[in-house]
Amino acid sequence: MSDHITKAYDEDLAVLKTMLAQMGGLVEQQLDDAIDALSRRDTSLADRVIQNDEKVDVLEHQIEEKAILTIAKRQPMARDLREIMVAIRVSSDLERIGDLAKNTAKRTHAMSDQLPRKLMAGVTRMGRLAQEELKNILDAYGHSDATKALEVWRSDEDLDALYNSIFRELLTYMMEDPRNISLCTHLLFGAKNMERIGDHATNIAENIHYLVHGKPLAEGRAKKDITSTMSVEPGQHSED
Amino acid sequence: MNAPFQSIVTPASPRIMAERPMKIAAKDVNIYYGDKHAIKNLSIDIPDRAVSAFIGPSGCGKSTFLRAINRMNDTIPTCRVTGNITIDGRDIYDRDIDVVQLRAKVGMVFQKPNPFPKSIFENVAYGPRIHGMSQNKTDLEEIVVSSLKKAGLFEEVKDRLNAPGTGLSGGQQQRLCIARAIAVNPQVILMDEPCSALDPIATAKIEELIDELRQNYCIVIVTHSMQQAARVSQLTAFFHLGTLVEFGDTDEVFTAPQEKRTQDYITGRFG
Numbered sequence: 001m002s003d004h005i006t007k008a009y010d011e012d013l014a015v016l017k018t019m020l021a022q023m024g025g026l027v028e029q030q031l032d033d034a035i036d037a038l039s040r041r042d043t044s045l046a047d048r049v050i051q052n053d054e055k056v057d058v059l060e061h062q063i064e065e066k067a068i069l070t071i072a073k074r075q076p077m078a079r080d081l082r083e084i085m086v087a088i089r090v091s092s093d094l095e096r097i098g099d100l101a102k103n104t105a106k107r108t109h110a111m112s113d114q115l116p117r118k119l120m121a122g123v124t125r126m127g128r129l130a131q132e133e134l135k136n137i138l139d140a141y142g143h144s145d146a147t148k149a150l151e152v153w154r155s156d157e158d159l160d161a162l163y164n165s166i167f168r169e170l171l172t173y174m175m176e177d178p179r180n181i182s183l184c185t186h187l188l189f190g191a192k193n194m195e196r197i198g199d200h201a202t203n204i205a206e207n208i209h210y211l212v213h214g215k216p217l218a219e220g221r222a223k224k225d226i227t228s229t230m231s232v233e234p235g236q237h238s239e240d
Numbered sequence: 241m242n243a244p245f246q247s248i249v250t251p252a253s254p255r256i257m258a259e260r261p262m263k264i265a266a267k268d269v270n271i272y273y274g275d276k277h278a279i280k281n282l283s284i285d286i287p288d289r290a291v292s293a294f295i296g297p298s299g300c301g302k303s304t305f306l307r308a309i310n311r312m313n314d315t316i317p318t319c320r321v322t323g324n325i326t327i328d329g330r331d332i333y334d335r336d337i338d339v340v341q342l343r344a345k346v347g348m349v350f351q352k353p354n355p356f357p358k359s360i361f362e363n364v365a366y367g368p369r370i371h372g373m374s375q376n377k378t379d380l381e382e383i384v385v386s387s388l389k390k391a392g393l394f395e396e397v398k399d400r401l402n403a404p405g406t407g408l409s410g411g412q413q414q415r416l417c418i419a420r421a422i423a424v425n426p427q428v429i430l431m432d433e434p435c436s437a438l439d440p441i442a443t444a445k446i447e448e449l450i451d452e453l454r455q456n457y458c459i460v461i462v463t464h465s466m467q468q469a470a471r472v473s474q475l476t477a478f479f480h481l482g483t484l485v486e487f488g489d490t491d492e493v494f495t496a497p498q499e500k501r502t503q504d505y506i507t508g509r510f511g
Contacts, residue, residue, distance in 0.1 A: 077494050
């Protein structure tokens with residue numbers, strides 16, 4: 001897009017975009033570390049994630065302030081206005097993703113070495129998938145690419161599907177031996193965190209669509225997380 | 241994947257145009273000042289009981305077209321208008337049209353308040369008197385009072401109706417001019433940058449007034465303030481180099497305009 005007559009206005013918008021890129025990078029790192037910490041049961045790395053979450057929060061406030069100041073000073077219209085509104089919304093989704101990464105890292109302390117490798121692998125796999133979704137959506141946002149955003153938006157159902165199967169699996173383990181319950185519950189929350197991260201990524205995708213097209217993404221995505229109604233009866237075994 | 245992917249965007253919001261009867265219709269209008277082609281093949285339908293704002297850079301033709309709606313351009317010898325402009329279906333450039341009657345029906349408010357050098361009362365009474373709209377003095381007084389009330393000025397001037405209109409503040413003078421326009425019972429009110437000489441408070445009062453007046457009149461306003469267009473109008477037309485680039489719901493024009501040129505102008509990118 002061509003430049004504003006007032007150069008300082010371009011600068012305001014560029015600064016905002018840079019802050020978001022920075023926040024996106026930080027949140028990506030946090031998620032990566034949280035998954036690493038959990039899968040390797042590395043409590044010191046987990047603690048670092050917990051500490052660093054404050055940086056994410058600070059960035060969110062700074063972005064909000066910058067956005068409000070730009071609105072007050074420039075009275076943005078059309079695409080500029082959407083750019084700023086979307087920046088505020090994306091930063092709030094990123095902040096939530098940061099919280100979920102932190103919460104996942106916290107659970108590292110509750111993990112023990114007796115954890116079945118297979119169970120951990122499932123949650124880690126979800127983590128990697130969520131990470132990829134986050135990376136792709138941040139790329140799409142960086143390039144204001146609505147097509148790519150739509151791809152990410154659609155791909156979230158893979159994460160939902162994986163969550164459903166892990167949910168079932170964890171329930172089965174708990175059923176088999178009550179001593180698994182504590183660990184499995186933590187893993188379940190970890191998996192739920194990853195599923196939520198995917199949902200925040202789809203929020204960002206919808207905002208990118210709005211940013212580019214000026215209209216909301218109206219198509220309802222079929223909610224593929226069916227765990228709210230899922231139950232496993234005693235004696236019933238996991239499918240995989 | 242489950243269901244095949246269908247529409248990803250909501251259908252366009254119902255146009256304000258469709259909800260209101262049409263008042264002014266221009267078709268293939270061209271306006272020339274001598275050799276200069278100021279308006280090029282312009283067609284537009286302006287609805288009644290709504291505010292339509294004309295925006296665009298200086299020299300884009302928005303004021304020229306506004307003036308064509310009550311034939312103010314007739315006073316410029318080199319000005320030539322072709323095409324068709326109708327109000328309620330009646331061609332205003334028809335030979336039978338009495339221009340004085342037309343201008344009573346299509347009132348105008350200018351950039352700089354221009355009250356007559358007469359009393360406040362006389363400023364408003366002048367039009368109804370020359371158009372023979374009142375039988376007696378009481379009638380006339382009633383018209384003046386009700387016009388001043390509609391223009392939101394009565395309370396401020398009721399004790400000094402015989403004081404000169406030129407002694408009022410800028411914002412009050414502008415409201416006096418609006419009262420003067422309303423007094424002859426117009427159907428359309430044209431406003432050519434009515435607030436550009438006013439401070440923000442006086443501007444807010446005029447905008448509030450415009451918002452009230454649109455219940456009863458077809459209002460067309462030319463403004464250089466994008467924020468003002470966004471605040472007061474239901475429809476916005478963007479003019480550029482003598483052409484109408486885009487005309488649509490104000491809500492859409494200022495958030496998601498259809499045309500790139502509109503986008504560039506309203507976001508301050510015009511090169």
